Amino acid sequence: MNDKTVVSVKNMSFSYGSGNTVLENVSFDLVGNETVCMVGPNGGGKTTLLNIILGLLKPDCGTVSVFGEKPEKSRIKIGYMPQQSQFDADFPVNAFDVVIMGRVSRIPFGRYSKKDKEAALNAMDEMGVSALASRYFSALSGGQRQRILIARALTCEPQLLLLDEPTANIDPGVQEDFYMKIEDLSKRMTILLVSHDLGVVSRKISSVICVNRTVNIHPVSRLNGSIIQEMYGHDLDLVRHDHICSEKGHIHE
């Protein structure tokens, strides 16, 4: 582990209740300023691993550290974008209300400061959604909501950006825009994307974390049919996008 290690997991196992092992003997390191995608089949343990990194679940054994500390301590440095499906469509908030929630821990009580409001507006600007500020959150399209939720994560001024299923409910046309935004952001922070969709493995993603009970990291350049098959247990068509890959070490044993 060096100074730039963002997430470090060592010999970690996790199970829900007795005998139902979800993750087994997981070890990997995530280095700073990389953009990494976590993939794997549904039920393979992606969400569980995410919640462990966020400190919401405790592993049965092994160690997990984020920015060199316990996950609970460093979660404040993480900007988190949840899946969209969890939101109550009847909740009365507009887009700006949602974005400024990223600053909620900065106010002991009472109201958001001018600085908080500026941070929220800047984040909306950066995501190109300033014009939506006063729109009802539930009335927005999937793509607009995704940008609003990323803007909310950005107002946390994160060093690690965690995006849970960002391309679900998004039109393919909008996805291209999304990857360009991610590319911009990746200059400033480490980004960890979670997706069950292999199409996410697109350009500018340096490595892929494959989660299916065990965890393997593959640099994108080495991804090929046999690794995918090993992950998912059956044949899949892999559409490789043209991209430039980093040549980081291949940790897969």
Place this chain on the structure above:
Amino acid sequence: MNEFINALFDPQIPFFRYAFFSGIAASVAFGIVGTYVVTRRITYIAGAISHCVLGGIGAALYLKATMKWEWLDPIYGAVAAALAAALIIGFVSLKAKQREDTVIGALWSVGMALGIIFIAKTPGYVDAMSYLFGNILLVSRHDLAMVLILDVLVLTLAIFFYNKFQAVCFDEKFARLRGINVEFYYLLLLCLTALTVVLLVTVVGIVMVIALLTLPAAVAGQFSSRLWKMMLLSIVLSMFFTSAGIAVSYESNLPSGPTIILIAGVSYLFSVCYKKIACSKKWRNSNHGS
């Protein structure tokens, strides 16, 4: 209507004024806490708390009569029982693995049963009906003062923590990841709900608490795009429902609690129909010619 306004200013019947103003004042708490209850979807917790209030009222009446504790007003018993019920449900839903709805249901009827047993054992005649179905005309000067104190307390906390409550109600996981003590705010919200339930019991009675807590917020929610707008609209609606209910019940000699609830229920029905028609019109217009 004139008769009602005359009665309001008639120095001979102060209880009528107390009733009217306690309804107006308590509406502020109903609107704000009702909005949180509806958006956080904890209506049934509010229902259980309100039925536990009977246990507290019964215990207070029993102790007052048997121990000769003259100071022990039933409203103190109501506040204590409501807060206790809120904390029990809160801790159970946060910590224990018990099915939450089972615990809510159990507390609901056990609180009620305790109240009825205490009232049955209290010497002298106690009219349980006025607690169950409300009689706002029984509100005394002392009750009005209590209503105002609880009102100010609920209002202060709800406004003070508005942004925190909004974040916790909208996205609990995100709020937790921002370092917010989500459990604390959940319990605080349940306690505020408990205090508001006590206010509601004085206005409409235990059985109809849920309706007056949720109907104004439910109507307001259909026309509001922000939480504070929903609160303001719920407050106005709640004031309208209670005062219109008191006026109609006075003019037509009907019980006040049920009259308030019927007006609120009919308004809700109309708002749902209106919204449906408005939406389908909009939909038809937007699809016109395409």
